[in-house]
Amino acid sequence: MRKIRILLADDHKLMRSGLRLLVEQQPDLTVVGEANDGREAVSLAKTLKPDVVVMDIGMPNLNGIEAALQMTQTNPQISVVMLSMHSDESYVLRALKAGAKGYLLKDSAESDLIKAVHAVAESKSFFSPAVSKVLLDDYVRKLKRSGAEDAYDLLTPREREILQLVAEGKSNKDVANLLNLSVYTVETHRSNIMEKLNLRGIPELILFAVRRGIIS
């Protein structure tokens, strides 16, 4: 069986060695390289072509978000797991926009890293449970104070189904095949979902799904 090849990027050696220790206990995972900052991570990703990059957001020279953006633009096959201290939606959204598939809080890295690596290696999303909790709390609080309706309630069951599949990273064609629908119908559903939830783009859709606990 082919091992999942991992690149670790963190400006702290202690953190890197901790992560490496975790990863190498798994028989199907291997660390192929370590980068000390964003720039190094980008060039190593180019030469080593890892399957998964586990990368800290706060790094000198080039921060993790910018580095992820450059990596996924040059090589869409790379799955990035963002390591972050922050569960705030500004960060999550930026990470998603930069093409990251996983978002892991550093304090839960020890328990969730392996799950996250496996998930993104299969092109699925992964978010630390604490992140979706914070996102949901913020959302609910805002709804409560503004007295607005939860837009999710406006969705039909079919739309909810499609929302989940899209958020999980499936293409329109995949969704159409799975649900026995035409690609055109899926597209219509998708734009209805975006309109009802007032979302712009897939990253916001994923964020919404994470917030609602539809995906994790």
Add this chain to the structure above:
Amino acid sequence: MPLDPPKNAAAHLPRTARDDDRESERHAKQLRRLLVISFGWLLALLIGAGLDALLSLRHLDRSAQEVGRRFTARNRALGTIVVSVRVYDDQIERFLLQDQLQASGPDPSDVANKIAAVRFALLSFPVDGDSDEQVLLASMRQQLQEEENSCAVVLAWHADLRRQRAYQFIGQELIPWRTRIYELSSQISSLNEQKHAVENLAVATRFQMLESRLIWLVSLALIAGVLMSLICGWYILRLERQARQRYQALALSRLELEGLSARLVEAQEEERRSISRELHDEVGQSLGALLVEVGQLSKLVPPDDRVTQAQITHIKSVAETAVKSIRDIALLLRPPMLDDLGLIPALEWQAREISRRSEMEVEVHSEKVSEDLGDETKVTVYRLVQEALNNAATHAAAKNAKVTVVQGSDRITIEITDDGHGFDPKRQRGMGILGMEERVRRLGGTFTIESAPGKGATVKAELPLHQADPPLNHP
């Protein structure tokens, strides 16, 4: 330490100013006393001279009038005497010559009346203590007495006697008497004139004396006035110079103070950044790594070793708490969002952070805000919003706040409004507001606060955008 030299400078400035103040105050007090005394003297001099001149003039005027009046009265009395003598003379002649002229003469009692009139006129002459005049008047009275005696005799004459002796009487007694009376009266008149001239001279002399005294006093007052004007002028010039110097010193110290507070803000920001970096990078990362290691450890320990597992769990929770507090402190000091995400996401983060902690909901609205604003501009906007939202949430108990950031071609405007209970910006100006103002002014921007009790608050700032904003520093 960047704080030390400014502190000394700040302590140094007011001390010398206070010393200067005390010394100039003493000088001013002395000078004021001198001026008050001098002006008092000048005023007393002027009032004295004026009063003196007024009284003397009034007195002189009265004397001159008196002199004229006496002169006129004497002249008139003398005239009366001469006229009455003339009338009597005429009457007595007509009485004596009535027979020769075959005309009816006057009644003897009439003639007696006329001579009595002469006596009356003589008695009416205003007498003063002059001895020459007394002598002349006495001899006139003597003459009159003699004439009265002769007259009494003559009036008793019958017609024959009158016819025989009229001419003789007239020629030998009446005419010489009359002439003597006239002579005497002309002597009195000339004496009177002489006296009048002397009195006039006295008045003139007194007037001259008054004149010279006035001239002297006025010149004295003039000299004193000129002297005092000179002193006052000099004093005013000195005050002006002092005021100018004081103003310059003030302007200078304000400039220094501005520079100082700008440096202070800068130093504070730098300090916060470095502490934040240290905390986050060193302590935070070490703790994070520690957590990972502890996780590893718990896997190495057999699950049925409850005591060790519990110990490890405890270590983990302590480390987690430490990570959390370190992160909170680091975020507060220098949010890495500014560097990681850019201004607007950082503001949105802050808004949510405040909403999580307080009862206030914050909405962030932005227009055309560029992602590569200068570091100083970003930090300033960030701190401004932070401070304003903090004030709104903690002091004003606001329920809603709105942050609006709009970027124009050469400036960026920030507006933070809340619906809290407001305050009077003219009277309440805490350190927080001063800090905001200082940060904005440091970048050459404008800063205003609109608020009134019960009406919420609006903080507005406008920052110019410079091409030369320092590049973003990663912590």
